Amino acid sequence: MGLRERVKSVLLKGYEFRLNRWLDGKQRPRHVGVVLDGNRRWAKEAGFTDVAHGHRAGARKILELLTWCREAEVEVVTLWMLSTDNLNRPAEELDPLLDIIADIVDEIAEPGNPWRVRHVGAMDLLPTETAARLSAASLRTRGRTGLEVNVAVGYGGRQEIADAVRKLLLKHAESGGTIEELAEVLDVDHIAEHLYTSGQPDPDLLIRTSGEQRLSGFMLWQSAHSEFWFCEAYWPEFRRTDFLRALRDYAIRHRRFGS
Numbered sequence: 001m002g003l004r005e006r007v008k009s010v011l012l013k014g015y016e017f018r019l020n021r022w023l024d025g026k027q028r029p030r031h032v033g034v035v036l037d038g039n040r041r042w043a044k045e046a047g048f049t050d051v052a053h054g055h056r057a058g059a060r061k062i063l064e065l066l067t068w069c070r071e072a073e074v075e076v077v078t079l080w081m082l083s084t085d086n087l088n089r090p091a092e093e094l095d096p097l098l099d100i101i102a103d104i105v106d107e108i109a110e111p112g113n114p115w116r117v118r119h120v121g122a123m124d125l126l127p128t129e130t131a132a133r134l135s136a137a138s139l140r141t142r143g144r145t146g147l148e149v150n151v152a153v154g155y156g157g158r159q160e161i162a163d164a165v166r167k168l169l170l171k172h173a174e175s176g177g178t179i180e181e182l183a184e185v186l187d188v189d190h191i192a193e194h195l196y197t198s199g200q201p202d203p204d205l206l207i208r209t210s211g212e213q214r215l216s217g218f219m220l221w222q223s224a225h226s227e228f229w230f231c232e233a234y235w236p237e238f239r240r241t242d243f244l245r246a247l248r249d250y251a252i253r254h255r256r257f258g259s
Contacts, residue, residue: 039234063104084154122156168182168191171194205227209233
């Protein structure tokens, strides 16, 4: 590391220290959702011909993020790793990506880590092997009490709402009820109880990297009162400093639930 890089590193650590001191005692998000965007563009701009290099770099960054979230006393993190639209990518790109995702989820679920894994997404849309690995990781971590990590794989906000309504209708039919009876009592809480994230708090803070300023349907139902924070950095370049800035921005906002 050259002199310039060493000076930059020292200054950055000092800045992070000041951010941490400022955040002490401030409001923190219980649930943080992250759109892990920019892996492919990062790989191309770095000169890689295979975009899988970007996905691997992004996967390594996830473990860092989880450590930062644990330090910040975040309770739930939702990571959007693969959308339902992404499932239509060519096999030569999709297959390596699914392996990378399954590998990092297995790493999150390793015995030495405190995190609990929960898959959120349409499991039936995933290849059998990928679905089995995600389910197994969730089972291995079920008894843990640490940070809950939602891995959104094969996830789409509209798909989630459709699946929730379908589950609600099936459950009502199994109990012998009619559509007319359900229509009389149906409210938002009934649908929320059947979302992938049922039982969890809605996200307080949603972060998207790579400079895109849209959610693309991420947590479409749950984000009604979320605060949004957009970052120019591609996901593999996302730093602890960026995360702390997102927490600072969240802390100074006056949250308005309803308007």
